[in-house]
Amino acid sequence: MIPYNFTFLSHPKICSGLKALEHIPFELESLNARKPLVITSNRWDKKGLSKTLIKALYDSNIIIGALFTNAPFYPSVTIINELSQLYRDRGCDSIIALGCGGVAYIAKAVNMVVSLKTDILQCADITITSPLKPMIIVPTADCQGGEMAAIAYYERFEKQSDFLYPDVIVIDSRITRHANSQEVANSALTALAHAIEACGIDAPNPINDAYAHTALQFIYQYLQRTIKRPSYKDGSVAIVNAAACADTAFSNAPQGIVHVLAQVIALDTNLQAGMVMGILLRYYLADKLHTKGGIRPELLLALAGIDTYAKTPEKERQKTAYEYLIQCIDTTREFVPATLKGLNIPRYKLKEYARLAATKNKQYKESAYMELLEKAWEGK
Amino acid sequence: MNALQYPEIKPKKKFIKRIYIAVMLWVVGRAIQAAAKVDKEVKEEFAKLKDNFLLKMWIWPNGPSMYVGKTKDGKVKYLGWKDKGYKPTLTMTIKSVEAAMLLFTFQEATAIATTRNRLVVDGDLPDACALVRILNIVEVYLLPKIIARLAVKRYPKWSQMNPLRKHFGRILVYVRAFTF
Numbered sequence: 068m069i070p071y072n073f074t075f076l077s078h079p080k081i082c083s084g085l086k087a088l089e090h091i092p093f094e095l096e097s098l099n100a101r102k103p104l105v106i107t108s109n110r111w112d113k114k115g116l117s118k119t120l121i122k123a124l125y126d127s128n129i130i131i132g133a134l135f136t137n138a139p140f141y142p143s144v145t146i147i148n149e150l151s152q153l154y155r156d157r158g159c160d161s162i163i164a165l166g167c168g169g170v171a172y173i174a175k176a177v178n179m180v181v182s183l184k185t186d187i188l189q190c191a192d193i194t195i196t197s198p199l200k201p202m203i204i205v206p207t208a209d210c211q212g213g214e215m216a217a218i219a220y221y222e223r224f225e226k227q228s229d230f231l232y233p234d235v236i237v238i239d240s241r242i243t244r245h246a247n248s249q250e251v252a253n254s255a256l257t258a259l260a261h262a263i264e265a266c267g268i269d270a271p272n273p274i275n276d277a278y279a280h281t282a283l284q285f286i287y288q289y290l291q292r293t294i295k296r297p298s299y300k301d302g303s304v305a306i307v308n309a310a311a312c313a314d315t316a317f318s319n320a321p322q323g324i325v326h327v328l329a330q331v332i333a334l335d336t337n338l339q340a341g342m343v344m345g346i347l348l349r350y351y352l353a354d355k356l357h358t359k360g361g362i363r364p365e366l367l368l369a370l371a372g373i374d375t376y377a378k379t380p381e382k383e384r385q386k387t388a389y390e391y392l393i394q395c396i397d398t399t400r401e402f403v404p405a406t407l408k409g410l411n412i413p414r415y416k417l418k419e420y421a422r423l424a425a426t427k428n429k430q431y432k433e434s435a436y437m438e439l440l441e442k443a444w445e446g447k
Numbered sequence: 448m449n450a451l452q453y454p455e456i457k458p459k460k461k462f463i464k465r466i467y468i469a470v471m472l473w474v475v476g477r478a479i480q481a482a483a484k485v486d487k488e489v490k491e492e493f494a495k496l497k498d499n500f501l502l503k504m505w506i507w508p509n510g511p512s513m514y515v516g517k518t519k520d521g522k523v524k525y526l527g528w529k530d531k532g533y534k535p536t537l538t539m540t541i542k543s544v545e546a547a548m549l550l551f552t553f554q555e556a557t558a559i560a561t562t563r564n565r566l567v568v569d570g571d572l573p574d575a576c577a578l579v580r581i582l583n584i585v586e587v588y589l590l591p592k593i594i595a596r597l598a599v600k601r602y603p604k605w606s607q608m609n610p611l612r613k614h615f616g617r618i619l620v621y622v623r624a625f626t627f
Contacts, residue, residue: 082564122458133453
């Protein structure tokens with residue numbers, strides 16, 4: 068049956084590979100922008116990434132309105148308002164986010180404030196109906212999920228809109244190779260969870276599946292080597308590409324149980340969402356394998372390639388795909404514990420997390436959230 | 448927040464790289480003019496192009512650039528690097544100085560640069576394809592095999608360009624390009 072009932076939107080242009088940073092001036096010009104506000108964190112500035120970015124803008128007509136190098140980890144209202152003021156004072160017309168996590172979330176929130184000409188707290192109630200100011204993301208390999216998706220996180224809010232996609236994603240090994248193994252593991256696990264949940268829905272979306280499968284393929288091929296040596300150029304670019312594809316797939320599918328629970332736990336404990344997703348994903352997959360629908364056998368095709376897929380008998384494809392996925396998760400064993408207990412999360416908190424998750428996403432019952440949390444806590 | 452801590456930054460220029468590219472454009476422009484007289488294949492490719500054919504190859508956004516066109520009597524001529532009010536029928540824009548460096552230091556072939564989105568073509572696509580074929584032949588003449596293999600999509604086989612034609616043509620292209 069042809070699954071013809073679907074919608075799909077992927078707005079960003081992805082420029083990836085050798086000298087990808089040098090595409091920025093041309094892309095900005097084609098977006099009718101010439102004065103970007105560059106936002107990055109102190110850590111990346113100290114590692115010389117902002118200098119690399121400035122050098123990539125040499126010999127262009129671009130003027131950097133301001134290079135803000137102190138973006139914090141948490142996208143608070145104060146920093147968003149201050150940066151919005153800086154954007155207006157300097158007469159900027161676009162935003163470049165150099166980094167992932169907090170940097171990208173702040174950049175998206177600032178873009179909403181300056182484009183909608185309102186206060187950040189009021190943005191939560193406004194429906195975005197027109198494109199925002201041009202925005203370019205130059206991701207590092209410490210993705211936390213959602214930076215390249217049609218979603219914005221700020222303070223305790225979460226906003227979804229098709230206009231929240233960045234316009235251009237620039238993936239260059241000069242930028243991606245500076246993260247450490249722990250961050251690469253978190254990025255990969257987040258992308259893995261988003262990709263699996265995006266293609267595990269009841270109503271399949273063939274184009275979304277293509278994105279999710281690409282992400283899975285990149286992770287399976289490059290995760291092991293990149294965790295061992297995070298400065299490995301091709302590997303770090305592949306992991307960030309996987310994150311970009313997974314974010315697009317995630318934007319076009321309903322939020323899954325693993326994502327919702329991980330977000331709730333990460334918000335409460337300040338742990339990396341990727342780490343929590345990695346733990347939950349293991350038990351979610353084990354559960355899913357024993358349900359009626361099971362794991363989609365096409366995942367095996369994406370992970371292992373056509374030869375292994377063709378060699379594996381039809382009945383065993385689900386189980387083999389499951390084994391491949393667990394192998395992927397096991398690669399990060401050194402950095403991510405196998406249970407929630409290992410993260411020092413107290414058992415009495417699980418009920419609260421299940422309740423919060425059920426309030427946030429009513430697609431699943433509180434009991435379903437609780438069941439998964441208990442399995443992940445005990446490691447059963 | 449002290450806004451003065453985060454000043455406006457005006458990126459600098461890459462003078463040396465631009466000079467290198469300008470020289471390379473001049474050499475390639477002159478070599479195209481010479482090859483159009485020396486090589487039968489290049490001559491045929493130009494004969495198929497429109498009478499008012501004029502190529503502008505330039506580096507976005509501030510140059511350098513190169514103009515090559517057909518004159519009224521059908522000859523191919525390098526018209527220099529200055530825009531004298533020409534109306535190009537085919538514009539090939541290289542997106543950045545770094546992209547041009549990859550191309551002109553022969554780290555990337557023209558076909559690969561196109562697939563990597565480093566070139567923008569404004570004009571007829573058949574003309575652009577013909578020009579890429581001409582550039583490939585010119586590069587084969589200008590460069591030794593070890594470098595030319597990196598610069599072209601497929602280095603011509605013995606049957607396509609025999610050594611006699613290649614070496615004799617190379618001498619003529621060099622003499623014509625650098626003398627008259």
